[in-house]
Amino acid sequence: MCQQTQVVTVIPYWERWITRFPTVASLAQAPEQEVLQYWAGLGYYQRARNLHRAAMWFAKVGFPTSYAEWLQVPGVGDYTAGAIASICFNQPTPAVDGNVRRVYARLNAQASASGARTWAAGVMDAQCPGTWNQALMELGARICKPRNPDCKNCPVEKFCSGKSSPEKYPTPTPQRASILIERYVALCRREGKWAMRQAQPGEWGEGLWEFPSKESPWDGEVVGVVRHTITHHRITLKVQMADVDTRVWQAALDIPHLPMGSAHRRIAQNFLGG
């Protein structure tokens, strides 16, 4: 077995993305499959679809200028709308991210962060809402960190009700039990092409390409195992060389350019060599 050494220039995701989609219009005009292709590997594929829909929205009606309008944009929720409205349009809307929720819970010794938005609206500096919101978020990111918070350098330590045991707030949500999933993946090559399929709506990775798989083994040699986790699902993919009955085939040279999730991408990289 001999290993080939090759020099690979890794182009960052953002650079590939911004080169292909330098403007809102270019993103709006792209087919969704291509948007997914450039997003592939990052996860949260619904975000890519929402970003694409948002671009089409902007191309059609322009950028919103208020919190309420931004909330209508696909993929934009309370935090993003509040951040944009306050930072770009000087509107006194809270921008409550995970950092701000943690600052709220500790400052007020609250087990739950559900009151964070009401609190943030109340302490808002209406003269400089964007700067205020960014300061709150930075306080959480740099001082009031999830672990080892730097209380001695905290500008509001003397007001803090949770300072004696900051890591108790907010109470962590109990972790879910893992669900173990085992599937058998078939690699089937005919005339230089590989059997593949696109994940359907309702399946994981909708619209992404993958190799055929099922819960029971195929008739073929197991050549490897790939492990993968999606939230609390621990997935073991056993890779087999097997014959499958399919009508969809992809040329080996095209596979690196298809939108694929990381597990099947790893399978393609590790097992399609021959």
Added chain:
DNA sequence: TATACGTGGAG
């Protein structure tokens, strides 16, 4: 209000 979503890095 609780849960699903995908991945990579830290330990």
Added chain:
DNA sequence: TCTCCAAGTAT
């Protein structure tokens, strides 16, 4: 190698 963790939106 394994386990744990992260942040925001949609539903």
